[in-house]
Amino acid sequence: TQLLEQSPQFLSIQEGENLTVYCNSSSVFSSLQWYRQEPGEGPVLLVTVVTGGEVKKLKRLTFQFGDARKDSSLHITAAQTGDTGLYLCAGAAVTSGSRLTFGEGTQLTVNP
Amino acid sequence: KAGVTQTPRYLIKTRGQQVTLSCSPISGHRSVSWYQQTPGQGLQFLFEYFSETQRNKGNFPGRFSGRQFSNSRSEMNVSTLELGDSALYLCASSKRGHGYTFGSGTRLTVV
Numbered sequence: 001t002q003l004l005e006q007s008p009q010f011l012s013i014q015e016g017e018n019l020t021v022y023c024n025s026s027s028v029f030s031s032l033q034w035y036r037q038e039p040g041e042g043p044v045l046l047v048t049v050v051t052g053g054e055v056k057k058l059k060r061l062t063f064q065f066g067d068a069r070k071d072s073s074l075h076i077t078a079a080q081t082g083d084t085g086l087y088l089c090a091g092a093a094v095t096s097g098s099r100l101t102f103g104e105g106t107q108l109t110v111n112p
Numbered sequence: 113k114a115g116v117t118q119t120p121r122y123l124i125k126t127r128g129q130q131v132t133l134s135c136s137p138i139s140g141h142r143s144v145s146w147y148q149q150t151p152g153q154g155l156q157f158l159f160e161y162f163s164e165t166q167r168n169k170g171n172f173p174g175r176f177s178g179r180q181f182s183n184s185r186s187e188m189n190v191s192t193l194e195l196g197d198s199a200l201y202l203c204a205s206s207k208r209g210h211g212y213t214f215g216s217g218t219r220l221t222v223v
Contacts, residue, residue: 033211042116042202042214043155088155098143098206099168102155 003027004091006103013079014111021074021106023089030094032065032072037086037105046074079110114138116205116215124221130191133218137184137205143167144186145212146178149200158201161186193222 004025013019023032031050035043047056049065049072056063060083062075072089086107090100117136125131137144145168146158157170161180178188184205190197198221204212 035212035214040219041216042204043212045211045213048211090155098145098208098212099157099160099170100145100212101157102147104154 004089004101004103006087006089006106008106009104010107010109012109012111015081016078019076019079019108021087021089021108022071023073023091023103024071025091026070027091027093028069029091030069031092032069033090033092033100034063034072034074035088035090037088043086043088076108079108081110081112084108084110116203116213118201118203118215118218120218121216122219122221124223125193126223127193127195129193130189131193131220132187132189133201133203133220135186135188135203135205135215137186137203138213141205141207141213142184143206143208144180144184145204145206146186146188147202147204148172149202149217150198155202158188190220195222198222 007022033048034046037043047063052067052069054065060077064073086105088105089103119134143162145160147155149155159178160168164180175191180186200217200219202214202217204214206212
């Protein structure tokens with residue numbers, strides 16, 4: 001069974017601060033995705049990374065895929081209150097098709 | 113374009129009953145996956161359908177079943193409901209090589 005461990009589980013920061021969320025596994029993934037979920041809604045895809053060492057930027061969000069494709073990080077610069085939500089990483093194993101293994105999520109609260 | 117539509121949004125059922133949830137994927141998406149989300153377990157994979165065939169199945173008991181129709185719409189069924197089945201059930205559609213687009217989910221409460 002492939003597991004994805006996310007840390008921290010909870011994060012409460014002030015607007016303007018930077019933060020990093022980590023996603024780690026002992027398994028290799030063919031790709032890794034990051035989602036953001038708001039209460040009462042389904043997760044929304046933020047980014048997909050597929051190449052070891054890949055870095056993708058989405059405005060103030062920077063996503064990195066580890067060289068060995070076992071881990072990933074999400075860095076948010078100058079957090080805003082609108083960034084509040086549950087951030088989920090999800091990995092696709094080479095042999096599992098489009099089935100994703102999700103981490104348990106990081107609940108981010110950005111205070112004004 | 114229309115997103116993934118799940119119905120109903122909320123459902124309250126009694127233990128022992130059965131329930132059917134519906135999912136209409138994005139037009140052109142042939143893969144539909146179902147996940148169960150609970151506070152303690154996070155998102156757990158239930159099953160995936162592609163072209164009316166179950167392509168992948170998670171570790172859930174046989175009480176959980178699903179199907180997909182020729183128009184790619186999918187249903188999942190849970191029989192003999194238990195209190196522990198209370199969860200947000202999420203459906204996601206995808207095209208090959210792309211990430212999931214999730215619906216807003218069906219919140220099932222078993223009392």
